[in-house]
Amino acid sequence: MPHALYTLLLYLALPFVPLKLLWRGIKQPEYLQHWAERFGFYSTQSRKPIIWIHCVSVGETRAAAPLVNILLTQYPQYQLLLTHTTPTGRATSEQLFGDHILRVYLPYDVPFAVNRFVKHFKPKLGLIMETELWFNLIDACDRHQVPQLLLNARLSEKSAKGYVQLGRLVQNGLSKFALIAAQSNEDEARFKLLGAPHTMVAGNLKFDVTAPAESEVLGQQLRALFGNTRTVFVAASTREGEEPLILDAIANLPLLTVIVPRHPQRFDEVEQLLKSRHIPYIRRSQLTTTLTEDIQVVLGDSMGELYTYYAASDFAFIGGSLLKYGGQNLIEAASMGKPILIGKYTYNFAEATKGAVQSGAATQVRDVDNLRAKIQFLIDNPSKREKMGLAALDFSKASTGTTVRMMHLIGQYLQSTDTST
Structure with missing residues (x-):
C-alpha cells in the first residue's frame, strides 16, 4: 500500500470518528472526555525535556511500570509523558503513577494531528510499547529526529500475515525505528521478514512487573x-x-x-x-x-x-x-x-x-x-x-531481567540525543 493511499483512507474515516467516540461513550463515558487531544490539541506543558512512552491500554501500561519507575529515579532531569488510546489505560496510568508523569491521548494517525503532537511536546526519545505501528506518527518522529524504540515488541503469526499485505508501507515504517526490542526469537524473526533492519531479542517486560506490596x-x-x-x-x-x-x-x-x-x-x-x-x-x-x-x-x-x-x-x-x-x-x-x-x-x-x-x-x-x-x-x-x-x-x-536490558538501551539513546544537542 502506498503511504499516500494509507493517509487518504484515514482522512476518509476521520469524519466518522466523533460518531465512534459517541457510541463508545454510551457504555464508557470517559470516551467523551479529552477529544481535543485525539486531534493533536494539547494544553499540557513541560519545562523539562520529555521522554515519551506510548502504552495503548491497561496491559501495556502495567507492563511499562518497572521501566517508568526506574526512569523516574534515574532520569529526574526528564519529564515522562505517557500516551494512551483507551480511557482504561489512562486510568491505570493515574492509579500507578499519579502526578509524577504527564498523560495524554495519542492523536489519530493523520498528519496534521501527529505533527502537532511532535511539535508540541518535542520528545527527546519515543518508547513505543509492544506493537503499535502508526505510519504517519513514525514518519513525523523521523522527520523531527525523534529516535523511536519499539519495546517489548511482539508480532503473532496472524498479525504478521496482515502486515505483509501492506508491503512497503510496513517495511518503510519499520526501517525508521532506531531499534525493535522483541520479546522472543520468533517475534524478532517475523519483524525481520517484514523488513525491520534493527532488531534484537530483549525478553518480556511483563515478567518484571511486581504485585503491589499490599x-x-x-x-x-x-x-x-x-x-x-x-x-x-x-x-x-x-x-x-x-x-x-x-x-x-x-x-x-x-x-x-x-x-x-x-x-x-x-x-x-x-x-x-x-x-x-x-x-x-x-x-x-x-x-x-x-x-x-x-x-x-x-x-x-x-x-x-x-x-x-x-x-x-x-x-x-x-x-x-x-x-x-x-x-x-x-x-x-x-x-x-x-x-x-x-x-x-x-x-x-x-x-x-x-x-x-x-x-x-x-x-x-x-x-x-x-x-x-x-x-x-x-x-x-x-x-x-x-x-x-x-x-x-x-x-x-x-524470566526477569528485561527491564535492566531495556534501561541500558534507553541510556545509550538518551546519551546520544544529549550529545547531539
Missing part, C-alpha cells in the same frame, strides 16, 4: 470474605462469549468462582448473563460480609484488583484463550504462585504460555469439557495445586 494482605482479607474453607477459582480477563463457556465448565462443581471480565464496560452484561441462568452471585463492589454458601459466583467489577483476586484464589484460568482472542497475560498469575489453566488460543502470549506449560506452572485446555475436567482435577488434588504454584513462582523469577 496484594497478599488484601488477598487474605478478600479470602476471608469468600470463606476460608471453600475452593476459590478465578477466571481472569475473560472476553465476550467466554463467560457462558466458563459457567458451563463450573456447573455444579464444589467451588466459588470469581469472574473478572477484561473490559469494565462488560460488567453489566456479565451480570445479566448470571441473572438469566439463575446463578446465585454477588458483585465484588457489594461484597462487605462473609459470603453465604449459596453464592456460586463473584463478579469482579473492580479495577486494579487482579493481583488481589489471584492472592485470594487457589487456581486461575486466563481468559481470551477459550475463543480466538489470542489470550491474556498469564504472567501476573504466575508471579503470585498460582496454578494456571489456559485455553488453546494463546498467540498474544505464545512464548510465555509455552514456557509456563513446559515448567509445569500451567496446563492448556482444548475446550469446555477439558476445562471442566482440569478444574475438577485441581479441586480434588491440593498437592498438585501446590506443586504447580511453586513451579509458577520459579518460572516467573527465572
